[in-house]
Amino acid sequence: xxxxxxxxxxxxxxxxxxxxxxxxxxxxxxxxxxxxxxxxxxxxxxxxxxxxxxxxxxxxxxxxxxxxxxxxxxxxxxxxxxxxxxxxxxxxxxxxxxxxxxxxxxxxxxxxxxxxxxxxxxxxxxxxxxxxxxxxxxxxxxxxxxxxxxxxxxxxxxxxxxxxxxxxxxxxxxxxxxxxxxxxxxx
Amino acid sequence: xxxxxxxxxxxxxxxxxxxxxxxxxxxxxxxxxxxxxxxxxxxxxxxxxxxxxxxxxxxxxxxxxxxxxxxxxxxxxxxxxxxxxxxxxxxxxxxxxxxxxxxxxxxxxxxxxxxxxxxxxxxxxxxxxxxxxxxxxxxxxxxxxxxxxxxxxxxxxxxxxxxxxxxxxxxxxxxxxxxxxxxxxxx
Numbered sequence: 568x569x570x571x572x573x574x575x576x577x578x579x580x581x582x583x584x585x586x587x588x589x590x591x592x593x594x595x596x597x598x599x600x601x602x603x604x605x606x607x608x609x610x611x612x613x614x615x616x617x618x619x620x621x622x623x624x625x626x627x628x629x630x631x632x633x634x635x636x637x638x639x640x641x642x643x644x645x646x647x648x649x650x651x652x653x654x655x656x657x658x659x660x661x662x663x664x665x666x667x668x669x670x671x672x673x674x675x676x677x678x679x680x681x682x683x684x685x686x687x688x689x690x691x692x693x694x695x696x697x698x699x700x701x702x703x704x705x706x707x708x709x710x711x712x713x714x715x716x717x718x719x720x721x722x723x724x725x726x727x728x729x730x731x732x733x734x735x736x737x738x739x740x741x742x743x744x745x746x747x748x749x750x751x752x753x754x
Numbered sequence: 755x756x757x758x759x760x761x762x763x764x765x766x767x768x769x770x771x772x773x774x775x776x777x778x779x780x781x782x783x784x785x786x787x788x789x790x791x792x793x794x795x796x797x798x799x800x801x802x803x804x805x806x807x808x809x810x811x812x813x814x815x816x817x818x819x820x821x822x823x824x825x826x827x828x829x830x831x832x833x834x835x836x837x838x839x840x841x842x843x844x845x846x847x848x849x850x851x852x853x854x855x856x857x858x859x860x861x862x863x864x865x866x867x868x869x870x871x872x873x874x875x876x877x878x879x880x881x882x883x884x885x886x887x888x889x890x891x892x893x894x895x896x897x898x899x900x901x902x903x904x905x906x907x908x909x910x911x912x913x914x915x916x917x918x919x920x921x922x923x924x925x926x927x928x929x930x931x932x933x934x935x936x937x938x939x940x941x
Contacts, residue, residue: 633883633886634883634886681919685872685875685919688872688875688876688879689875689876689879690879692875692876692877692879692880692883693879693880693882693883694883695880696820696821696879696880696881696883696884696887697883697884697887699820699821700883700884700887732868732872739926739930740930740933743926743927743930743931743934744930744934746927747930747931747934747935748934
């Protein structure tokens with residue numbers, strides 16, 4: 568028979584609870600690694616795109632193009648968000664409780680992961696389409712360094728998206744655990 | 755105390771099993787509606803983009819542009835996939851079992867939902883970026899009908915993405931149920 572109460576914080580069996588805590592901690596370390604990776608990639612992508620402005624005086628600028636502005640904005644948002652989530656993750660690992668109330672934290676993480684993963688992918692795809700158009704025109708012949716920096720920035724953005732997508736799978740699993748069992752613990 | 759066995763097919767309590775079945779059926783109807791909506795939108799998007807070729811003889815064609823080819827391909831894939839998933843969904847509602855083995859079906863649905871949602875968003879973002887570039891050039895002044903049809907096609911693609919994203923949330927929840935409880939039933 569199953570108990571009708573939700574299975575909060577690993578149950579009342581102390582052994583079960585310890586195993587749960589260890590598994591949860593491993594899970595949280597994995598999330599932290601993904602957050603760190605997505606933070607570094609999107610920060611690098613942001614910096615690379617901004618650094619195109621340090622080229623020759625009459626070279627094209629990223630802010631002259633809608634799609635590149637979108638790439639810069641999306642990467643900045645994702646970098647800030649990942650930084651915040653790293654803090655929340657370290658907090659959870661060290662104090663064994665979430666930064667906000669559990670239900671708020673889980674929905675916050677999952678909702679933002681999903682939305683920002685789609686945002687970043689959308690920005691990078693738009694950036695790629697524009698970069699391909701510029702390659703077909705004279706811009707990239709005259710300003711090759713600009714195009715290469717843009718390409719690197721977009722590629723780094725895609726890497727950031729990949730890690731954010733992985734984080735969103737993990738936070739989706741946590742919220743599903745919470746809905747099904749009333750706790751983010753999956754054991 | 756919790757039973758160590760996984761909670762398969764709604765448990766052994768016949769009342770509980772009936773309630774689960776009813777809830778599962780409602781859940782499946784919701785998925786079917788999302789599948790139908792994403793099928794219609796992506797098929798419409800596909801047809802709209804192809805129909806740009808029926809304009810004046812010297813008008814630009816969708817297949818002259820990488821990004822528009824990507825939009826056509828992604829929408830065709832999503833339309834076919836949604837059609838297949840509608841069949842699988844009707845099968846599950848009418849026979850109360852999945853088309854493939856349960857575990858295969860759940861991972862198949864979730865994996866493809868995620869991948870194709872990202873694919874479609876990426877295609878539509880690239881298409882949007884290109885459409886904006888064309889608007890800034892002379893193409894849209896000379897061939898206004900072409901640009902309008904492209905815009906409609908891309909907008910319909912975004913609608914398809916939205917419904918595919920909702921489906922992916924539901925199929926993600928089903929796979930999480932399966933991982934946590936050993937069954938796609940969430941009650």
